[in-house]
Amino acid sequence: MADSGEPRRWVSLRTDLITALLGVWFGIGLMIDAWAHTNQSELETFFTPWHAAFYSGFAAVSGWIIFQVWRNVRTGRQGLAAVPSGYLAGLIAVPAFAAFGLVDMIWHTVLGIETSIDILFSPSHLGLIVTMLLIITTPLRSAWNAPDVGARPSLGRLFPALAGLAFAATLVSLFLSYGDAMQYGAQRVVDAFSLQNEGPGADRLATAMVISNVVLLAPVLLLARRWRLPFGAVTVMYAIMILMPGAQTAFGNLSILLTFVVAGLASDLLILWLRPSGARRGAYWAFAGLSAFVTWSLYMGVASATGGGLPTVPELWTGAPIVAGLVGLALGVLFLPNAVDVERA
Known part of the structure; x- marks a missing residue:
């Protein structure tokens, strides 16, 4: 079908919000499935x-995206002109996801159901997760250059983008579960940094903290480079990001998970104080380092308070948050090597 040539339209906030909420359904469905794979070892069929x-959830959000295109086609638009701005990648991902879903069904039928770390490396699952990322981040791409968003959007206006990006981060954390510090219980953290022989070692926890630090902070830095984030934005994102590790652990480590919500609030306060943005490189770098340092200091503090006391190796529990802060600073430098005009970011 030839392109009719009209400029592509922006959808309304209401449309983006519905896209985001249907994406939440999609994401929660994956969390339920992840819980089942982790806790239901007797799974033997694809049809569960x-x-x-x-x-x-996929059917709901993909149907909604296709409906937005169909509405424009009915007005006479054709080709790319019928696809709302920000929705093209999600639209392309819909049939790709369906194809990987078919491959996944065949894979499970022929080779069985994965119930351990192999689930994270299945080619069909990797295809599903990449296409799912494109679908659920549709509200983010829609908002990125939307004319009604501006450089300092409200929390309500930015919420669909926040929800989409946060759920995307949960997908990344799911497929990096072998290095997810958010799945640790308080006692495991204390034991690991006390160099106890039982359970995961200090090296594994330290690695997991670095990985989780990047997964948490990178989406926030992406948004902070583009917009002056409203108060509550990071809290909302971190509250969503704990859902996947929570589902995988059946929320058995609730004190650790809630620590990240508190860390999100602390990061929001840092944003109020420092006012980081693409145009304020120094403040942006400071926020990146301090946000990470505060987050993982809280992590060690709560783990110690609820896990039986401080770990017995002081170099580990004092140095780990500093390493996190330095990694955060490095991320800040990578995301914003030079100041940019926020209006054009």
């Missing part, structure tokens, strides 16, 4: 209630 929750 968990997959039904997951794929029904």
Whole structure:
């Protein structure tokens, strides 16, 4: 079909909000499925209630995206002109996801159901996760250059983008579960940094903290480079990001998970104080380093308070938050090597 040539339209906030909420359904369906794979070792078939929750979410959000294109086609638009701004990648990902879903069904039928770390390396699952990322981040791409967003959007206006990006981060954390510090319980943290022989070692926890630090902070820095984030933005994102590790651990480490919500609030306060943006490179770098340092200081503090006391190796529990802060600073430098005009970021 030839392109009719009209400029592509922006959708309304209401449309983006519905896209985001349907993406939440999609994401929660995956969390339920992840919980089942982790806790239901007797799974032997592709056709489960968990997959039904997951794929029904896909049907809902993909149907909504296609409907937006169809509405424009009805007005006479054709080709790319019928696709709302920010929705093209999500639209392309819809049939790709369906194809990987078919491959996944065949894979499970022939080779069985994965119930351990192999689930994170299945080619069909990797295809599903990449296409899912493109679908659920549609509200972010829609808002990125939307004329009504501006450089200092309200929390309500930015919420669809925040939700989409935060759920995308949960997908990344799921497929990096072998290095997810958010899945640790308080006692495991204390034991690991006390160099106890049982359970995961200090090296594994330290690595997991670095990985989780990047997964948490990178989406925030991406948004802070583009907009002056409203108060509450990081809290909302971190509250969403704890859902996947929570589902995988059946929320058995609730004190650790809630620590990240508090860390999100602390990061929001840092934003109020420092006012980081693409145009304020020094403040942006300071926020990146301090946000990471505060987050992982809280992590060690809560783990110690609820896990039986401070770890017995002081170099580990004092140095780990500093390493996190330095990694955060490095991320800040990578995301914003030079100041940019926020209006054009």
